[in-house]
Amino acid sequence: MESSTSSIGTGTTRRRATRQKLYEAAVTLIAEQGFSATTVEEIAERAGVAKGTVYYNFASKTDLFEELLRHGVGLLTASLRTAAEETEARGGSKVEALDAMIRAGLVFIDRYPAFTQLYVAELWRTNRAWQSTLMVVRQEAVAVVETVLREGVERGELSTEIDVPLTAAALVGMVLVAALDWQSFQRERSLDDVHSALSLLLRGRVSGSR
DSSP states (O other), rough: HHHHHHHHHHHHHHHHHHHHHHOOOOOOOHHHOTTTTHHHHHHHHHHHHHHHHHHHHOOOOHHHHHHHHHHOOOOOOHHHHHHHHHHHTOOOOOHHHHHHHHHHHHHHHHHHHHHHHHHHHHTTTTSOOTHHHHHHHHHHHHHHHHHHHHHHHHSSSSSOOOOOOHHHHHHHHHHHHHHHHHHHHOOSSSSHHHHHHHHHHHHOTTTTTT
């Protein structure tokens, strides 16, 4: 029985590793040449697996990309949630939690720049089969920020005039766009430097007020 359980566990681990290879291959190729121009054969070759392995794990190229979006945004959402929870655990304020989430977002984007480029590009498309899935996973990420903002308002740390949904979306958008600009045009800047600049925006220091 133990041997059977071990085999199942090994098989699950192996499949997870294979799917991760396919995710990485797909995101790199699609970022380089677009979704339509990327073939299943190319994804399999880049991942170092047989073409049949792609179809064993995913019903189609579209299914692979849809799962890729779920996987990637899921990782981002988890990193944002962890940043907020760790700040809460050490007694930090909600503004500090938001600041930690900004840094977590930058770290994620620095680690997965190709995925981030794809994700941002797909947000502006309306004719994709995975549009509804994209909207769901996007809302999951934004909802983490909404929760922290709402709790900040309830505790009196943030103004009651804040439009929570719009502010949450704006914060996530700020991190995505600023990070992509950093990755594309300002690579000489460190992650700490970019985080400090966005932290000033978060804390309302752009106008020069203290």
